[in-house]
Amino acid sequence: SSGNASPPQTLTKPALGEKEATELVGRVFGLAVSWIGPLPSYDDQNFQVRVSRGGGAAGGADEYVLKITNAEDSRQPDLIEAQTRAMMLLSAEGFPSPTPRLTKDGRIMCLQSGGTGPGHNKYMVRLLTYLPGTPVAKIAANTELFYEIGKLAARLDKALSEKFHHPSVKSLHRGQFIWNLANVPLLDQYIYALGQSQYRGLVQHVIEQFKGKVTPKLSHFRPCINHGDLNDHNILVDSCSASPEQPQYRVSGILDFSDMSYGYYVFEVAIAMMYMMVESPDPLSVGGHVLAGFESVLPLTLEERGALFLLVSGRFAQSLVIAAHTALHYPENRDYLMITAKTGWKHLTAMFEAGQEAVEQTW
Structure with missing residues (x-):
């Protein structure tokens, strides 16, 4: 991206x-x-x-x-x-x-x-x-691993924000970068790629809610440098358990830093929550485990926590709209581009059907 x-x-x-x-x-x-x-x-x-x-x-x-x-x-x-x-x-x-x-x-x-x-x-x-390991997307992840991934996301942002002082860091101010979570409102210009999809109205609703409820609050969130794409294909794991019945995993690789930009701590956890939900048969509860891991390192403020529902929804919208848009231009890459879309629409719909309050209680 x-x-x-x-x-x-x-x-x-x-x-x-x-x-x-x-x-x-x-x-x-x-x-x-x-x-x-x-x-x-x-x-x-x-x-x-x-x-x-x-x-x-x-x-x-x-x-x-x-x-x-x-x-x-x-x-x-x-x-x-x-x-x-x-x-x-x-x-x-x-x-x-x-x-x-x-x-x-x-x-x-x-x-x-x-x-x-x-x-x-x-x-x-x-x-x-080349880092060894299996992408999280290819294993049956468990709650311990989701917790570890949340923890990793917080530790990573903290390390970058506290210790990364190379002169090139100024290039990470990427104001119009379409994948920066602050830029959900920019999806307006790509939404045509959904055609007459039944989901178009849902995406428009997410964008409008985001503009009204998240954008005005950005200045209240704690800023940091984000990896920006901790998805289930960019995190590799190794098995570290003796028993195949109770697999335990440790993270063996973090890939693809091309979406790095200045953002906010809460963005990183929202992005990780969204992508871990994609792979899970019980998506709504997964977010809570990722969040618990993140907060064991960096507890969120009330305002950051209050924005999570729309931040996770906003990332679903980004992923689904940009994939549809890119697939129009690179049809030969369509299968890879649409990986998230297979379950993404289902999960985004489920979040709004359950409603913000119920989802936040689960988290």
């Missing part, structure tokens, strides 16, 4: 073949690729890359993610640098976040000309450590 002021349709997704990507890793990073395969991505292009360590079979292999950023975001090198430096800081602080492999000339990223697409687009290229 991307772009500063740019609407989603302007993003030019890179389209390198595996051969070009292999050559790129050799030329820029000086590494010999022994295996390469594509990974899914919303706006960018990602490859999983295995490189030989040398010493024959005994030498083993290192794994990386080759991340080729879309042409528009590549024009904002400060922003990409801020995201990458944030990952490095978090890794140094003990969080399981990827870190960059330096280029041959010692840089964390490098601008390359794309061999395909209209004109000669330039794409920012990074090679990030």
